[in-house]
Amino acid sequence: MKKATKRKKPSESAKAITRALVRAGKRARKTARMHGTSIVVSVNGKVVEKKP
Numbered sequence: 001m002k003k004a005t006k007r008k009k010p011s012e013s014a015k016a017i018t019r020a021l022v023r024a025g026k027r028a029r030k031t032a033r034m035h036g037t038s039i040v041v042s043v044n045g046k047v048v049e050k051k052p
Contacts, residue, residue, distance in 0.1 A: 010018075029052040032039050038049040 029039060032052045039052050040047060040049055042048075
């Protein structure tokens with residue numbers, strides 16, 4: 001029988017990095033909407049363009 005792996009709580013710096021990445025994504029989508037351009041993202045390992 002396998003032992004259950006114990007997950008560590010994310011550190012404060014990891015939480016701050018996650019918040020910064022979410023904020024950057026929102027800003028990128030807002031900028032793309034303003035200029036009428038697409039956002040390039042990775043979906044299931046493939047690079048695709050999406051309209052925001």
